[in-house]
Amino acid sequence: MHIEKLILQQFRNYKNQLLTLHPHLNVLTGDNAQGKTNVLEAVYYLAVGKSHRTNHDMDLIQQGQTMAQLQVVISREEREQELVLQLRGHTKTARINGIVQSKMTDFIGRLQVVLFAPEDLSLVKGGPSVRRRFIDIELGQSQPAYLYHLGQYARTLQQRNALLKQFAHGTRDEEYLSVFDQPLAEHGAQVWLRRSRFLLRMSELVQHTYATLSSSREHLTLDYDCSLPGVDLLHNSTSVTALSEAFQNALRQKHELDCRQGHTSLGPHRDDLLFFLDGQNVQSYASQGQQRTIVLALRLAEIDLLREEAGEYPVLLLDDVLSELDNQRQQNLVLAMSEKVQIILTTANFIQLPKTMTQQARLFQVCSGIISGEG
Amino acid sequence: MTMWGYPEPVTHLIEQFMKLPGVGPKTAQRLVFHVLTMPSQDVTEFSRALLDARDKLRECSVCCNITDIDPCSICRDTSRDVQTLCIVQDAKDVAAMERTHEYHGKYHVLHGAISPMEGIGPQDIRIRELLHRLGNEEIQELILATNPTVEGEATAMYIARLVKPFSVQVTRIAHGLPVGGDLEYADEVTLAKAMEGRRPLL
Numbered sequence: 001m002h003i004e005k006l007i008l009q010q011f012r013n014y015k016n017q018l019l020t021l022h023p024h025l026n027v028l029t030g031d032n033a034q035g036k037t038n039v040l041e042a043v044y045y046l047a048v049g050k051s052h053r054t055n056h057d058m059d060l061i062q063q064g065q066t067m068a069q070l071q072v073v074i075s076r077e078e079r080e081q082e083l084v085l086q087l088r089g090h091t092k093t094a095r096i097n098g099i100v101q102s103k104m105t106d107f108i109g110r111l112q113v114v115l116f117a118p119e120d121l122s123l124v125k126g127g128p129s130v131r132r133r134f135i136d137i138e139l140g141q142s143q144p145a146y147l148y149h150l151g152q153y154a155r156t157l158q159q160r161n162a163l164l165k166q167f168a169h170g171t172r173d174e175e176y177l178s179v180f181d182q183p184l185a186e187h188g189a190q191v192w193l194r195r196s197r198f199l200l201r202m203s204e205l206v207q208h209t210y211a212t213l214s215s216s217r218e219h220l221t222l223d224y225d226c227s228l229p230g231v232d233l234l235h236n237s238t239s240v241t242a243l244s245e246a247f248q249n250a251l252r253q254k255h256e257l258d259c260r261q262g263h264t265s266l267g268p269h270r271d272d273l274l275f276f277l278d279g280q281n282v283q284s285y286a287s288q289g290q291q292r293t294i295v296l297a298l299r300l301a302e303i304d305l306l307r308e309e310a311g312e313y314p315v316l317l318l319d320d321v322l323s324e325l326d327n328q329r330q331q332n333l334v335l336a337m338s339e340k341v342q343i344i345l346t347t348a349n350f351i352q353l354p355k356t357m358t359q360q361a362r363l364f365q366v367c368s369g370i371i372s373g374e375g
Numbered sequence: 376m377t378m379w380g381y382p383e384p385v386t387h388l389i390e391q392f393m394k395l396p397g398v399g400p401k402t403a404q405r406l407v408f409h410v411l412t413m414p415s416q417d418v419t420e421f422s423r424a425l426l427d428a429r430d431k432l433r434e435c436s437v438c439c440n441i442t443d444i445d446p447c448s449i450c451r452d453t454s455r456d457v458q459t460l461c462i463v464q465d466a467k468d469v470a471a472m473e474r475t476h477e478y479h480g481k482y483h484v485l486h487g488a489i490s491p492m493e494g495i496g497p498q499d500i501r502i503r504e505l506l507h508r509l510g511n512e513e514i515q516e517l518i519l520a521t522n523p524t525v526e527g528e529a530t531a532m533y534i535a536r537l538v539k540p541f542s543v544q545v546t547r548i549a550h551g552l553p554v555g556g557d558l559e560y561a562d563e564v565t566l567a568k569a570m571e572g573r574r575p576l577l
Contacts (some may be wrong), residue, residue, distance in 0.1 A: 179489070228456065
């Protein structure tokens with residue numbers, strides 16, 4: 001799918017702006033704080049129904065105004081669709097082809113996007129919880145059952161931890177604790193199995209996208225660090241029952257330790273996703289540019305996943321990613337992706353497009369809330 | 376919450392209504408001004424009904440259900456199957472089960488579910504009373520009909536483990552598709568659960 005037209009009204013620093021986009025590559029250039037990212041935010045908002053930068057919708061309305069409106073015309077499955085989102089105070093009105101949608105869930109996902117923002121670097125640099133969240137969001141989008149098991153797991157974990165804290169000050173009741181071990185193990189095993197299936201597919205895709213970006217000079221592999229001893233989810237296949245039993249046994253063995261610590265010491269909530277470049281662990285060794293390439297490769301793999309599920313490619317939003325990539329990687333990225341997906345990217349510096357690309361791209365200048373384009 | 380701008384008795388009554396579940400300031404004000412238009416006799420009856428409900432109702436000494444006579448009418452009913460016991464979290468669940476007219480056994484009301492987070496342990500719900508009954512009555516089957524939530528499942532599991540020494544069959548009610556509904560309208564998780572709980576047809 002691709003965006004044909006985007007209209008921002010009283011959104012952030014835009015009074016009234018029309019953008020006619022190229023189906024392949026769109027480059028927004030301009031100095032800092034001119035409103036480049038605001039454009040990406042608007043597109044993201046139309047796709048997901050919330051901003052990636054703020055939880056307060058009021059921040060999105062231009063100062064001194066009471067409402068903002070975003071409008072987009074997309075082409076999807078050979079059909080034009082018009083999506084409109086109106087913000088007024090705390091209320092949102094969503095329209096598809098002029099028809100008011102009573103539920104936001106009917107609106108979300110009409111336009112599909114994958115966003116790469118500078119904050120995404122925390123996927124490599126941040127703690128394990130950032131990476132678990134990445135897996136949970138990606139999986140949850142396509143599998144409601146995953147979200148169910150994850151939710152039940154989290155609730156059971158809270159209850160079990162509350163009980164452990166009680167036992168820390170008194171005597172331990174093994175039978176009572178086991179009442180929470182069993183559901184924790186059952187939901188946990190479901191979470192593990194679904195994560196392993198997802199990561200196996202992701203791992204294949206990401207190897208390919210990383211190879212494209214790095215001109216095949218480096219090899220990226222994923223691994224899942226499972227807190228259940230002796231379990232290698234990505235290399236040994238197992239069943240829900242076997243996993244659940246192993247988990248339950250391990251929990252029982254940790255009763256004493258868990259009581260002392262007041263929390264559950266193993267389970268899907270303690271796992272990590274690891275990245276290796278040519279066999280070396282990335283966190284301790286990769287350069288800034290390599291780390292950025294890894295996150296980019298993950299996002300690009302996400303594009304392929306969405307394509308497999310939705311049947312169409314999403315729109316790719318790249319916020320200031322080029323600055324830390326060398327020329328070759330910049331070109332690999334733009335060339336490899338713009339053939340199949342529509343890209344909207346922002347950059348403070350002028351980028352060098354290969355000659356063959358200039359026909360396939362549209363350049364825009366962003367200057368304090370006004371965008372001027374060449375086409 | 377003292378700035379309603381009303382005379383003290385009105386403010387006081389608004390605050391009392393707001394103690395009820397689902398009643399916020401707006402609803403409370405509306406209810407109060409309705410009460411002010413009611414005939415004095417109706418108001419008296421209304422307040423007496425509140426007091427009666429509080430004073431005359433108690434927990435049945437057998438099944439712990441809410442009742443005005445002890446033992447309650449279900450426990451007194453000699454036509455009921457005394458060998459089957461359906462265990463529920465709330466008095467409201469008994470009423471729901473009774474509306475089916477399909478269950479003819481007896482009940483046991485727990486008044487809650489185990490939830491360590493909220494400080495509710497097995498000793499805080501009517502499990503002791505249940506054990507007492509198992510020791511004294513001729514019970515053959517326990518049907519665990521607690522809610523399909525983390526807390527309800529944990530409570531069911533706790534009871535199942537606890538009653539193991541008694542020679543009694545323990546069953547758990549099924550979850551799955553609503554009857555008469557179309558498959559396409561069921562949510563994904565319910566549908567997946569229904570698949571899990573499938574049975575051979577012949």
